[in-house]
Amino acid sequence: MKFKIILLTFTILYSLQTNAHKRWFLPNEFSVSEKQWISIDASLSNNIFYADRPWTLDGIQVIHPNLRASTISNPQYGKRKNTFEVYLEDTGTTKVASISNIYFAQFEYSVQMNEVKRIRSFDYNELISQIPENAKNIKLSKSISRLETYLTLGAPSSAVFKATGSGLELLPITHPNDVYENEAAQFKFLVDGKPQKNIKVSLVWEGTRYRNDESEITFITNEQGIVTFTPDKPGAYLLEASYKGKSPDTDKFENLHMSYMATLEVLPQ
Template sequence: MKISVLSTTATALALTAVLGTAQAHNAWLLPSTTVFSKADVVSIDAAVSNDLFVANHAPLRLDGLLITAPDGSTIKPESEAKLKQRTVFDVAVAQPGTYRIAVINSGAFASWKDKAGAQKRARGTAETIAKEVPADATDVIISQSSGRIETFVTVGKPSLLKPIGQGLELISTGSPTDLVKGEKTSFTLNLDGEPAKDLEVTVTAGNTQYRDKLQETKIKTDAKGQFTVTWPTAGMYWLDASTKDNKTTVPQAKERRLSYAATLEVMP
């Protein structure tokens, strides 16, 4: 079996396979609100769209949905339904503190040519992808990807988020649900538990369908993985970052692609 070097096209296809979408679109979780004074239920829209927070393309797959309560326990979603252009579900938030609601994607993608020269593709996990490729395949390209899409909800007083230590993750020095128009917020971006140095982070306000330009704010992390955002207006924001390295767990894969996206609410 002939293994070739990863190409940009194959990597894009790998991420498409993991997310179930074209990479040109935005994948997001949108909570009905992010702050409650007491126990309640939050409704979440999950979609992949052309415009931020407007469900106009496809529902987001929830295979990797993980809802973490303030005490570290995992809770299940309620009233889950897959619609034509979005997925919806509820989360009962009873404990005081901050909840982490995330869709985690990890996997591998392979493309190759069969004996007749026809292009073939398959996706799987890091452990199973090699089994998908026939022994007589040629022009084999295998790639690996890891992504996290999340949002945060707080009941009462915010609680600190415990670092996960895998892939790209956002760490707030305060609370990711205590954001106010005109104020600055400091964050840290980690990669596998270590500071993600010199990484570009993009912050975009929602309602992009009503603007001629996206009006993105691009910020670089420092040597400690830290960066600061000043919020120009109230509303929902989408924060995203991506990177790549060679720390793969698939022997044939030459590159690992990592992505992160979070929906954050800024108050007036």
């Protein structure tokens, strides 16, 4: 099928998780000194870290300090949250990641050719197969999202932070398991493996249910893709970053949306 691809400006592009709901992982521990099981909640909610809707456990990757990959253990499926476990046995830092590629299409198709239809799929070929042969004004886009958290046994390590070169990624200068209150920390953000300026990065401290607002702190990456922040409270934080731009794969897409979310712990002095 031949069609003209034009810039997609979906207002629905990232409403697939419903409105303001945010995705998060929440481990029962971020750093430990002995080999043990870590339990992790996975949910979406308006009030971060207060479970509302379960986040899928499909395709979650566990990357160990020696870059050995494994799957999650003991998955439990609930109405408000899903839960799984990861066993830490190798000294260093383990990455837990949920990565999603979602494809969107918008096109005109009806007897009068004035009805706009929108569809989405996790599979590109499946999406294309749903577009009628005589559809017009076809608009395609792609969303790449990452949801991560980091667990450390013993001393922190950095092997799991090697960039894949795809999507929006975190390359920490300060290790995520080594962030302290009232101390400056630095994170670098990459888009398709390269430092990216002007990315909006936000941090929200736990306990939003008991505040009048989220008290979100926002930053913008500099020319080197770096943000510097000084958290003033210990506890769990949700970090979020997003990027919208042109896709290098212009034969298929013109618009690309990337998002990154991670849960990290700020330690007390």
